[in-house]
Structure formats: C-alpha cells, structure tokens
Amino acid sequence: MKKPLLRASSLASPKQQHNWDWRAATNFIAGGAGGGLLLWAAVVNASADATRMAILLGLILIGSGLTCVWFEIGRPWRALNVYRHFATSWMTREAVVALGVFVAGGLAFLTGASALSFLAGILGLTFLYSQARILAANKGIPAWRHPRSISLMIATGLAEGAGFLVCVLSLSSTPVAFPVLAGLIALIVVRAYFWKSYLGGLVADGAPDATLKVLSGIAPRLLVVGHVLPALAVVAAMAGMPGRAGLSFAAGIMVVAGGWFLKFTLVRRAAFTQGLALLHLPVRGQGTAGAAAKPGWKVAPGVKAG
Amino acid sequence: MKRYVMSIDLRRCVGCQTCTAACKGANATPPGIQWRRVLDIETGEFPDVRRTFLPMACMHCANPPCEKVCPTRATTKRADGLVAIDYDLCIGCANCVMACPYDARSIVHEAHFAYGDTPMASEAARFDPDRIGVSMKCTFCVDRIDLAARTGQIPGVDPEVTPACVNSCISGAMEFGDIEDPESSVSRLLAQTQHYRMHEELGTEPGVYYIWDQS
Numbered sequence: 370m371k372k373p374l375l376r377a378s379s380l381a382s383p384k385q386q387h388n389w390d391w392r393a394a395t396n397f398i399a400g401g402a403g404g405g406l407l408l409w410a411a412v413v414n415a416s417a418d419a420t421r422m423a424i425l426l427g428l429i430l431i432g433s434g435l436t437c438v439w440f441e442i443g444r445p446w447r448a449l450n451v452y453r454h455f456a457t458s459w460m461t462r463e464a465v466v467a468l469g470v471f472v473a474g475g476l477a478f479l480t481g482a483s484a485l486s487f488l489a490g491i492l493g494l495t496f497l498y499s500q501a502r503i504l505a506a507n508k509g510i511p512a513w514r515h516p517r518s519i520s521l522m523i524a525t526g527l528a529e530g531a532g533f534l535v536c537v538l539s540l541s542s543t544p545v546a547f548p549v550l551a552g553l554i555a556l557i558v559v560r561a562y563f564w565k566s567y568l569g570g571l572v573a574d575g576a577p578d579a580t581l582k583v584l585s586g587i588a589p590r591l592l593v594v595g596h597v598l599p600a601l602a603v604v605a606a607m608a609g610m611p612g613r614a615g616l617s618f619a620a621g622i623m624v625v626a627g628g629w630f631l632k633f634t635l636v637r638r639a640a641f642t643q644g645l646a647l648l649h650l651p652v653r654g655q656g657t658a659g660a661a662a663k664p665g666w667k668v669a670p671g672v673k674a675g
Numbered sequence: 676m677k678r679y680v681m682s683i684d685l686r687r688c689v690g691c692q693t694c695t696a697a698c699k700g701a702n703a704t705p706p707g708i709q710w711r712r713v714l715d716i717e718t719g720e721f722p723d724v725r726r727t728f729l730p731m732a733c734m735h736c737a738n739p740p741c742e743k744v745c746p747t748r749a750t751t752k753r754a755d756g757l758v759a760i761d762y763d764l765c766i767g768c769a770n771c772v773m774a775c776p777y778d779a780r781s782i783v784h785e786a787h788f789a790y791g792d793t794p795m796a797s798e799a800a801r802f803d804p805d806r807i808g809v810s811m812k813c814t815f816c817v818d819r820i821d822l823a824a825r826t827g828q829i830p831g832v833d834p835e836v837t838p839a840c841v842n843s844c845i846s847g848a849m850e851f852g853d854i855e856d857p858e859s860s861v862s863r864l865l866a867q868t869q870h871y872r873m874h875e876e877l878g879t880e881p882g883v884y885y886i887w888d889q890s
Contacts, residue, residue, distance in 0.1 A: 452746075453746065
C-alpha cells in the first residue's frame with residue numbers, strides 16, 4: 370500500500386504525548402481507585418475483616434501506582450526531591466499526602482481503629498484530589514487542563530473505589546448492604562454526568578480534533594460497560610435476583626474497568642499537545658496578512674483552523 | 676529590572692533552519708532534540724494558500740506553567756526573565772513537559788549519538804551526562820547572558836553575549852534584548868510593528884514576540 374505523504378501542516382498539528390506512558394497512567398488509574406476505596410471503606414465501615422481488606426487493597430493500589438511512576442522518572446534515585454515544592458506543585462502535594470495515606474492506612478490495617486480508618490479515608494480522598502489537580506495543571510495538554518477534568522477524575526475515582534469495595538464485600542462473609550448498592554448506582558450516575566459534562570465542555574471550549582475524536586470514540590463503550598451494564602447488575606441485585614453476591618461483584622468490576630478504560634484513554638490516547646497558533650500570518654511584500662491558523666483544531670473564537 | 680525577550684519577524688524568516696543548526700552547535704543537543712526549530716506551515720485552500728515559517732523554542736514565560744508544576748524547584752524563573760533548569764535537582768518526571776503549551780521541553784533517557792552508541796570525537800568532547808534523564812530546553816544561551824552580567828556587554832548588541840540563534844539568523848528576523856529598556860533594539864522594533872505572543876489566552880505571558888506587520 371502506498372504510504373501517504375507526510376504533509377508539513379501535520380507536523381505543526383498537536384501531537385500525542387509520549388513522555389507519560391503506561392507507567393504514569395497506572396498511577397492515575399490505580400492510585401485514584403485506591404484513594405476512593407480508602408474513603409468508602411471508612412464511610413461504609415462494614416465488618417472489621419472486610420474493612421481491613423479494603424484498606425489493604427487501597428494501599429496496594431496506591432503503592433502500585435507510585436511504584437510505576439518511580440520506574441518511569443528519569444532520575445529515580447533523586448525521587449525524594451519531589452518534596453521540594455509544596456507551595457505550587459500538585460505532584461509534591463500528592464507525594465506528601467501519600468506519606469500520610471500509608472501511615473494512617475497502615476496503622477488502620479494493623480489496629481482496626483475506626484478513627485485511623487477515617488483519617489486514611491480523608492487522606493485517600495485528598496490523594497485523589499491531588500491527582501486530579503496534577504492533570505489539570507498541565508497547560509500543554511488541552512484535554513487535561515479543562516477545569517471539568519477535575520470533577521471527572523474525582524467522580525471516576527470515587528466510583529472505582531466504591532466498585533472495589535462492593536467486590537471486597539461480595540467476596541467476604543459480609544452481605545453487600547442495600548444502601549451500599551444504592552450508593553454505587555448513585556456514583557455511576559454521577560460519573561456518567563461528569564463524563565458527559567466534560568466532553569461537552571471540551572467541544573464547547575475547544576480541543577485538538579484528535580483529542581475529541583479519541584474521546585468521542587470511547588463514549589459508546591464507556592456508556593455500556595462502565596455505566597449501563599453495572600447499573601443493571603446492581604438493580605438486579607437490589608431486586609433480589611438470585612446470585613446477589615455475583616451480580617454485585619460483576620457490577621463492581623465493570624465500574625472499575627470502565628473507569629480505568631476512561632483514565633487510560635485520557636492520560637495516554639487522548640493526550641494531544643496544544644500545537645501552535647498563528648494569530649496573524651505575516652504580511653510579505655505588497656501582500657496582505659493571511660487569515661489566522663491553528664492547525665489540528667476546529668474553528669475557535671478568534672482563530673481559524675489551518 | 677531586566678526582562679530579556681526575543682522578537683521574531685515572521686515577514687523575514689525564510690525557513691533556512693540556520694538558527695536550528697546554530698543552536699545545536701552551541702548547545703550540543705543530542706540527535707532528534709532541537710531546542711530551537713523552525714516549523715513549515717501550509718495553510719489555506721487552493722488557490723489561496725500560504726506558507727509560513729515559524730521559529731519555536733522555549734518562550735521564557737513571565738508566568739511559566741512549567742515552574743509551577745515542577746515538584747523539585749529545578750525549574751525557576753530568574754530575575755532577568757530567563758526560565759532555567761537545575762539539572763542536579765531535576766528528577767525527570769516530565770510534569771514540566773506536559774505543562775508547557777509550546778512543546779519546548781524534552782527528556783532524553785539514554786545517551787545516543789549521530790552514529791549510534793559510540794560518539795564521534797566532537798560529540799564525546801561535549802557530552803554532558805548531567806543532561807541524561809532530566810528535562811531540558813532552550814536556555815536563551817544563558818551562559819552568554821551570565822557573561823554579559825560580568826563584562827557589562829549588552830545582550831542583543833554584542834554578539835558574544837547574544838543567543839546563538841539570533842547571531843546566526845541570515846535575514847535578521849530575530850532580535851534579542853531587554854524589553855524593560857525602551858532604547859533596546861527589541862523594544863524599538865516592537866514599538867514600530869504589529870506583533871503577538873502565542874497562546875496568550877493561557878496566561879503564560881511568553882517572552883517571544885512574533886512580528887507580522889508594520890504598525
């Protein structure tokens with residue numbers, strides 16, 4: 370097959386970022402779910418064993434994400450330098466909160482004390498918030514810097530955490546309580562709302578065409594696997610259908626899978642750079658200025674796509 | 676207070692890439708890494724088409740998003756407006772790479788040379804292991820700016836203390852100087868022309884001005 374010619378204009382278009390690969394994505398994927406799980410483990414406060422298992426799983430998730438990041442950074446033996454800029458860097462703040470998460474979560478796991486579980490839950494939520502702010506602070510990636518990405522990242526982290534908790538409860542001797550299942554449905558609805566809001570915001574405010582194409586492309590699958598099917602499974606479990614534990618477990622897994630699919634897409638596949646913009650093309654000789662150009666973008670206010 | 680900025684006259688740039696080559700020569704960047712590059716942009720629909728050459732590099736923003744996100748304080752904004760990186764502090768997390776809307780930063784994780792793993796003599800002589808695994812970008816030839824502070828020479832006027840790309844430009848499209856000095860060549864040029872800064876809507880206050888027409 371003939372290879373298409375590489376046009377000069379395509380070199381000027383937004384490019385998919387390659388500096389944060391699957392290892393960085395794993396930090397957002399697993400860490401966010403872990404933070405959400407710690408919060409819900411403290412709030413639901415089911416049986417002691419189930420709570421401790423949930424806390425352990427939350428810590429493992431957060432630890433896995435941070436370990437993956439450690440393997441990605443260029444100078445891993447200097448990693449402690451990450452603590453040097455608390456004033457403005459959300460990455461520093463995430464690292465500080467992570468310390469608290471492991472101390473409080475570790476003690477809560479060892480002692481089973483409710484107060485420590487609650488503290489770990491609050492810190493888990495703070496960790497999740499920090500991660501959302503890390504993405505949003507990156508002005509070079511339009512898909513991340515949109516303000517609605519923050520609520521989306523938090524909503525999916527909380528939904529994933531609840532999904533994991535339902536899985537843990539399904540596997541334990543503790544039956545999944547009706548309010549927990551109702552809460553999971555509420556979180557599915559909230560995530561679906563913030564996803565729709567985020568996508569709408571990106572379209573309205575402008576983003577690289579490639580970003581919109583990737584995100585729009587996953588919308589149907591996310592709707593089915595991440596929202597509709599788990600919601601139906603939860604409703605079936607709440608309605609008293611046989612195999613309640615299995616239905617709850619399946620719902621939890623699908624909520625987690627949907628969130629992880631969403632975050633991987635957001636961090637890796639939809640993360641296109643800003644690209645460039647020419648507000649005015651230069652006047653050459655006796656000619657006139659050309660129209661503005663912004664390659665790789667749809668028409669945005671004041672700027673014409675190239 | 677000084678603030679060093681650059682102006683680039685898009686009317687004059689012919690896309691020769693001499694500045695790109697001069698930068699590589701001055702800063703010994705590895706293969707595939709260009710702190711300064713000139714993009715060749717085609718726009719419009721036939722028959723009304725345009726070709727524009729756009730030199731790009733670090734914009735040395737007054738409000739640099741890379742500095743805010745940096746967890747190590749390796750990236751700092753100097754009093755003279757230059758955005759600098761301390762290679763000894765940087766952990767190579769790439770957060771600054773993501774934060775830069777100008778695609779100005781890059782990280783090289785392994786040393787590689789023009790002909791593979793073995794450097795030529797010239798490459799070996801200038802290889803800097805401190806730049807492996809950390810973020811790097813255009814420095815506005817900071818060593819020359821620092822030299823000016825010691826010698827009293829004027830960046831943008833004296834070639835020894837002017838960035839290599841500006842010195843090399845065959846069409847005089849690039850000017851460099853202190854925008855706080857109304858008598859500097861860059862201030863006078865900007866006063867006489869119409870210009871813009873890229874992605875100003877993001878609040879970065881970039882230090883590179885693109886001239887597109889006379890006033």
